[in-house]
Amino acid sequence: MHVVELRFECFDNTTITAAERAINGLLEAYRANGQVLGREFAVAFNEGEFRVRLLLPEKSSLAKRFNSPWVNYALEELTQAKLLHPREKYIGQDINSEVSSTETPSWQLLYTSYVHMCSPLRNGDTLQPIPLYQIPATFNGDHKRVIKWQTEWQACDELQMAAATKAEFAALDELSQCDSDLFRRGWDLRGRIEYLTKIPTYYYLYRVGGESLAAEQQRPCPRCGNTHWLLETPLLDLFHFRCDNCRIVSNISWDHL
Template sequence: MFVCEVRFECFADTTISAAQHAINHLLEAWRANGQILGREFAVSFHDGEFKARLMLPAQDSLANRHNSPWAKAALKGLTDAKILPPREKLLGQDINANESATHTPEWQLLYTSYVHMCSPVRSGDNLLPIPLYKLPATFNGDHKQLIRWQTEWQACDELQMASATKAEFAALDELCNVGSDLFRRGWDLRGRIEYLTKIPTYYYLYRVGGSSLQDELARPCPRCGSTGWRLDEPLLDMFHFRCEPCRIVSNLSWDYQ
């Protein structure tokens, strides 16, 4: 990932509210398309110029060729707010973040956690994140439904990791249960991505708990009941189970690792 400063310069008199609306509209469009990462974007104003510091999946994430229809319309909206097209200054690579996948993988998966802000679509070759704007739009011209699912998955993950309230158990049910709303929506998005990309796409089903290691090793696929989904060697040193028909990968319960 890369850190970038984006500058918005006024070319005529405008108001803070008009500029704020136009700039935030563009930032939301970029976020919905996976061109910028994170949830909050600080925008400063000084001497007639607005500046935002953003996290990008790749150096060219803000190139016009990646813009969604919403982002293109938001760029035109800057003119109505008396703001020139944005100017970008790449500040450098984020040393604490993953690099993005650069090659088309043989398979991919939906995988995230509460500590990750990168794309939830990962390469099955190396688990590196695939920038969302490189994928065909999942719905309505961009990927906001996928990002919304990721935000909800991360919220549940943070609750269960904190282990401080009864909400932990409801959160775990959403993460681990194939009957949960979170699984249903994520699995449907997975299918949509596979249909659009023509690349086998799997859903990561979080696993914790279990009565014993022996039972855990013998547990069947929770969606179809297959007992043949356990792998001889874990994929990417993490996924011990994979069901091809159900397009699910899962880990050996964290209680036994």
């Protein structure tokens, strides 16, 4: 990942309210298209210009060729707020984040956690994140639905990891059950991405609990009942199961590893 600073200069008299609305609209459009990572952006006003530092999947993430229709519209809205299009200053590579995938994968998967800020679409060969703007728009010109699903998955993951309230059990069901709303939406998005990219795309189904290691190894695919989805060697040292019919990967319960 890479850190850049955007600087917005005024070309005429404006107001903080108008500038705030236009800049935040652009940042949200970038985020919905996967061009900007994270959820919160600190916009500062200093020496007559507005500045914000952003985390990008690649150095070229803000290139015009990746823009969604919403991003292009938001850029035009800057003019209405009496702001010039932003000037970009490259700060450097972020040492605390992952490197984006640059190779076409043989397969890919939807995989995230509450500690990940990167794209939830991963290269199945390396587990490196694939910038969402590198694939065709999933719905309505960008990837807002994928980002929303990721936010919901991470919220459930954080609740179940904290293990401090009754909400833990509801969150865990959303992450690990094939009949949950979270699974249904994510699995449908997986199918949409596979259709658009023509690359086999899988969904990671979280697993915790279970009676024993032996029982876990005999666990069938929860969606179709396939009893032969246990792999001889874990994929990427994480996924012990793969059902090619259902496009699901999963792990032996973390309680028994």
